[in-house]
Amino acid sequence: MISFENIVKWIQAFLSAHLPHIWVLAVEAVIIIIAAIALFAILGLVLVIMERRVAAFMQIRFGPNRVGPWGLLQSTADTIKLIMKESIVPDNSDKFLFNLAPFMVMIPAMLILAPINFAKHFFIWDLNIGILFVSSISSISVIGILMGGWASSNKYSLHGAMRSGAQIVSYELSGGLSILTIIVLCGSLKVSDIITAQETGWWIFRGHIPAIIAFVIYMIAVTAETNRAPFDLAEAESELTAGFHTEYSGMRFALFFLAEYINIFIVCAVGATLFFGGWMPFHIGTWHAFNHIMDFIPSSIWFFGKTFFLIFLIMWFRWTFPRLRIDQLLNLEWKYLMPISMVNLLVMTVCAIYHLHF
Numbered sequence: 001m002i003s004f005e006n007i008v009k010w011i012q013a014f015l016s017a018h019l020p021h022i023w024v025l026a027v028e029a030v031i032i033i034i035a036a037i038a039l040f041a042i043l044g045l046v047l048v049i050m051e052r053r054v055a056a057f058m059q060i061r062f063g064p065n066r067v068g069p070w071g072l073l074q075s076t077a078d079t080i081k082l083i084m085k086e087s088i089v090p091d092n093s094d095k096f097l098f099n100l101a102p103f104m105v106m107i108p109a110m111l112i113l114a115p116i117n118f119a120k121h122f123f124i125w126d127l128n129i130g131i132l133f134v135s136s137i138s139s140i141s142v143i144g145i146l147m148g149g150w151a152s153s154n155k156y157s158l159h160g161a162m163r164s165g166a167q168i169v170s171y172e173l174s175g176g177l178s179i180l181t182i183i184v185l186c187g188s189l190k191v192s193d194i195i196t197a198q199e200t201g202w203w204i205f206r207g208h209i210p211a212i213i214a215f216v217i218y219m220i221a222v223t224a225e226t227n228r229a230p231f232d233l234a235e236a237e238s239e240l241t242a243g244f245h246t247e248y249s250g251m252r253f254a255l256f257f258l259a260e261y262i263n264i265f266i267v268c269a270v271g272a273t274l275f276f277g278g279w280m281p282f283h284i285g286t287w288h289a290f291n292h293i294m295d296f297i298p299s300s301i302w303f304f305g306k307t308f309f310l311i312f313l314i315m316w317f318r319w320t321f322p323r324l325r326i327d328q329l330l331n332l333e334w335k336y337l338m339p340i341s342m343v344n345l346l347v348m349t350v351c352a353i354y355h356l357h358f
Contacts, residue, residue, distance in 0.1 A: 004118065004119040004120075004121075004122035004299075004300055005119065005120055005121045005122055008121070008122060011028070011031070012024075012028075015027055015028065032124055036110055036113055036124075039113075040109075040110070040258065040262055043261060043262060043265050044075070044079075044257075044258045044261055044262070045075045045076060045079065046075075047261040047264065047265065047311065048074075048075035048078065048261065049064065049071070049072060049074060049075045050308075050311070050312075050315070051261075051315055052064050052071075052074070054312065054315040054316065054319070055315075055318075055319055058316070058319035058320070059319065079254070082250060082251060082253065082254040082257075083250075083251060083254075085249060085250040086249065086250055087248075087249055087250030087251055087252050087253075088247075088249050088250075090152060090153055090154070090247050092153040093151050093152055093153045093247065094150075094151040094153070095151075096151075097147050097148075097150070097151035098148065098151040098152060098247075099252070100144075100147065101144045101145075101147040101148030101151060102144070102148070102248070102252045102255035102256055102259075103144070103255070104140070104141070104143055104144030104147055105141050105144035105145065105148075105255065105256060105259040106144075106255050106258070106259050106262075107140075108137050108138060108140040108141045108144075109141070109259050109262040109263055109266060111137045112133075112134050112137050112138055112266050113266070114127070114133070115127055115130030115131075115133055115134060115191045116134075116191065116266070116269050116270070116273070117191050117192060117195060117273065117278050117279055117303070118279070118300060118303055118304075119279050119298070119299040119300035119303060120279055120299040122299075122300070123191070123192075126190065126191060126192050127190070128188075128189065128190045129189045129190070130189060130190050130191035130192075131179060131183065131189045131191065131194070131270070131274075132189050134266075134270055135172075135176055135179065138172075138225075138263075138266070138267075139168075139172060141168075141259070141263065142164065142165055142168045142169065145161050145164045145165065145168075145234070145244050146161045146162075146164075146165050146244075148161065148244050148245060148248070148256070149161020149162070149164070149243075149244035152244075152246065152247040152248075153247075154246055154247050156241045156243065156246050157243065157244050157245070157246045157247055159243075160234045160235060160243025160244040160245075160246070161234070161243075161244040163233045163234045163243070163326060164227055164233075164234030164243070164244055166326075166330065167224055167225075167227070167231065167233060167234060167329060167330075168224075168225050168227075170224075170330060170333045170334065171220075171221040171222075171224040171225050171231075171333055171337075172221070172225060173333070173338055173341075174217055174220075174221045174333060174337040174338050174340075174341045175217075175218055175221030175222055175225060177217075177338075177341035177342060177344075177345050178214040178215070178217045178218035178221065178341060178344075179218070179270075179274060180345055181207075181210060181211070181214035181341075181344055181345050181348045182194070182203055182207070182211065182214060182274045182275065184345070184348055184349050184352045185197070185203060185207055185211075185348065185351075185352050186203075187352075191273060191278070194273060194274065194278070195273060195277060195278040195279065195280050196280075198277035198278075198280050198283075199280060199283060200283055200284075200285050200286075201283060201284060201285060202275065202276045202277040202280070202282070203274065203275055203276075203277075204275040204276055207348070207351070208351060208356070210344050210347050210348040210351060211275065211348070213340065213344045214275075214341075214344055214348070215271070215275045217337055217340065217341055217344070218271055218274075218275075219271065219310070219313060219314070220332075220337065221333075221337065222267035222268075222271065222314075223314055223317055224329070224333070225263075225267065226260060226263045226264050226267060226314075227260065228260075228264070228314055228317065228318060229317065229318040229319075229321070229323060230317065230318070230321040230322060230323045230324050231323075231324065231329055232323060233323070233324070233325075233326050233329060264311055264314060265307065265311065268307045268308075268310035268311045268314065269303075269307045271310050272303065272306035272307045272309075272310055276306045277302075277306075278302075278303055278306075279299035279300065279302050279303040280299075280302065281294035281295050281297060281299070281302055282294050282302075
């Protein structure tokens with residue numbers, strides 16, 4: 001069977017047979033960089049058309065149906081438009097920071113890809129603090145948002161950036177506690193260990209009520225962290241024009257736009273790994289015959305299927321709930337999600353110590 005694992009082994013064997021070790025590492029690094037950029041480009045195209053299709057489905061309308069077969073090339077046409085569009089820099093802006101901000105948002109998204117296991121034995125770097133690495137690097141993107149809002153010399157941009165900063169920093173706490181709730185079950189921060197621990201069942205089922213509560217809080221928190229509706233106060237069109245990227249156009253705007261969708265994919269990939277076993281097939285305890293049948297489905301299909309299901313949930317939120325006010329948004333975090341997350345973590349710790357989980 002053709003799989004990511006076999007492809008990796010073939011590339012490694014081919015390069016090792018023809019090149020010295022140092023050059024093998026260099027060529028593999030170049031391949032990884034090209035693959036990451038290609039993944040970003042493909043995800044940007046796929047998620048934009050998926051967003052529009054989900055929106056159309058929720059609103060009982062057709063959605064894109066003109067450009068290409070069934071409108072599938074609409075996001076490609078939008079990309080070409082953004083590439084050709086003039087990129088304007090405001091006169092009173094801090095030009096260096098204005099140009100740097102989009103890259104400060106994109107770079108963390110690329111770094112976070114490293115520990116994610118896309119399939120069995122298919123990852124860039126499975127370091128032993130993988131989940132801590134993801135949580136730490138993801139916090140850097142807020143710097144790019146604040147930088148872009150301040151450097152634009154626009155009151156709407158600055159206001160949106162400050163909202164985004166307060167929002168992201170706040171919801172990182174409850175999101176982090178939800179992640180810790182699963183970490184105490186696994187006893188490891190390594191992504192491959194977390195997936196292996198779910199070989200007899202995903203944590204969303206084996207972790208009792210605390211795991212379900214942690215999942216719900218995690219989905220709410222990451223929706224807010226990615227500035228998605230109903231938590232899109234940083235980009236509220238009716239109040240702030242477009243928020244922190246009001247002054248951006250052309251490819252600079254495209255980088256902000258792409259980073260938002262890449263971050264959605266990443267947080268959903270982490271959620272799928274923590275709660276739904278990542279690439280691990282659906283196994284039930286000692287049901288060996290059933291588990292063997294599930295193993296026939298490629299691990300990459302399991303991973304991307306779970307990830308895109310969570311992406312669908314986040315898109316569903318956007319077209320279901322009305323936008324919150326900024327005071328409601330912060331009250332939800334500090335008065336409800338944060339205390340619930342702390343109590344839930346304590347309960348899960350007791351379950352892990354006394355082995356009360358399945």
